[in-house]
Amino acid sequence: MHWSTLIPILLAAPSSALIRFQCAQLVVERLDPLVTPGEIPSPHVHQIVGGNSFNATMAPEKDMPAESTCTTCQFSEDFSNYWTAILYFKARNGTYTRVPQRANGGFEGSTGGGMTVYYMTDPLYDSTPKSKVKAFQPGFRMFVGDINARTKDEAAKFRQLTYTCMSTAGSREHETVAFPQKKCEYGIMTSLRFPTCWDGVNLDSPDHMAHMSYPETGTFESAGPCPASHPVRTSQVMFEVIWDTSKFNNPEDWPENGEQPFVWSFGDKSGYANHGDYVFGWKDDSLQKILDTSCYATSCGGKQQSIADMNKCAGLKKTVDEDIGVNTWLTALPGMHQAESSKEDQSKNQKRERVEFKA
Template identity: 35%
Template structure:
């Protein structure tokens, strides 16, 4: 089974309606993951889009009361994240910049089903950070990469890193399960309360998970060309120590105003994907300005350089080549991970920079300096 994603964007049959939600920039890059690692630093670094309330213990109420979001609809205070991508060469690791995320919202129910909005407090996690080869499961089929070259023929999606010499970006793609059991907002493995429909990205939900929620799909375009031009024998590695790409994974913490999302799911039936064609957002003044999206920032609880150059991956994660699975014990010997350090005053400064004199509100792109490239 192949998912229908091509370099020109997501292609869907005319019977399907969808919209693309741009998230202009990460709200924070850090070892934060309140789904998998609540109350402590995550094992590896993530690039996170959306609400500036994201932290170690974020709950639905925190998201709803957050001050801002880096995504385009003000009523969506959700948090979206995937692992950071790094370039590794003889000098260490450098994070690969990207221009934010596009989240596709798709109404892809079977004929006898009704698409529903997310329940308040829903959490989802898909993908396996320890995978180093293709498993053939529905979950592994929902993880893919695409090498973008606008001046050449379209490239097929690959389940791991295929060609990474991509002039117009290496695109990470994560499709989330859309079938909910109707009871649990989370589960011990953070997956069992959700299931994929029978065609993974569309189709019928299983009887165990009868509620067909609106489907979401992440795209993140990483700027790999600047590193390929170095021609120094380096390679790309995910923050979870994965040089294969099979360990790509995604997390979603719902923060929508459900009444707004429900009306959008019911009435935004355009098949173009253009979010401005959704009257619930366009006609009701629900869009966030580019300036507000780019100025939104979250508190970072760690005194840790996750951008680079750094000698080891954040969290001291060791790079494991596979094809066998990695494990949580694959760490760099003698490496010490950063510890939490933020005080309440620092949290206030990071979360509400406009209220604290002297706090720098530079965008993510400005802070991800490229001086390292000049010395490689």
């Protein structure tokens, strides 16, 4: 998908809504109120952006806009929360350190690098709007990806989650569904494209995915129709995160067998388990008003704030106090030593049960 060549076309003659804006990092820690609500700490580290009402529980009935006093996103009425796992570099000696992030071009200076968020009513390259989309409703939330995927076949359902090996800040070509297997001079961009068809009834589902669907045929980019089970067309939410892997391009630090050295905070080194979380929190009908216009990026109206004001909301006080590998080296990924201990305890219990059974 040639994003860099398509953007100028839309700038020249915008005729559908494509919102593109930056969000600074709100906090980085082990909390996940969508998948493991109330669990402190959650199994692995996330980076979170958006409204400062983010917490370990975030009950669906809570009015997020009313709960938040500020947001790290450029649209000041967007109190949604967006989050992804954190990327780590694993050195040849087996220790880990967190990979820093870069902001997208034009958004430099946002705290922690953060992420760029898109809401698209039509495919990026389509200059003729084909449909009216419905904004998400209060209490809506969704998840995309498979945290357990470790092969291409297992990740096939989520081909909309990709990586780009960036040679420059403008690199947008040759997307893959696994980690790049070579060094990337500028960094690695992850792009996460959420489903665009809603069942029209449920604001969530047990797996946080069943109430949403990708198009019945093709993809959002090919303007495929929604299935009958999910007839309501929504905008496509997309995250772009740039990981500054340029600091780790010394081949002497990579594994001796030449394998790529990056790993997600939950232990996946294949890249197939990339995933993202979204909890809606736009104030009133502010998102619907923007989606009903013909605009591009930050020319879409709405109330907006400067990067400096976004950054004022960053730095939410952490709930979990631990070293997550920021400019330090860890012997294990945060939470992973606990996971391994649990596995060992489970194995011991299973052995004990087998012994007792035999007796």
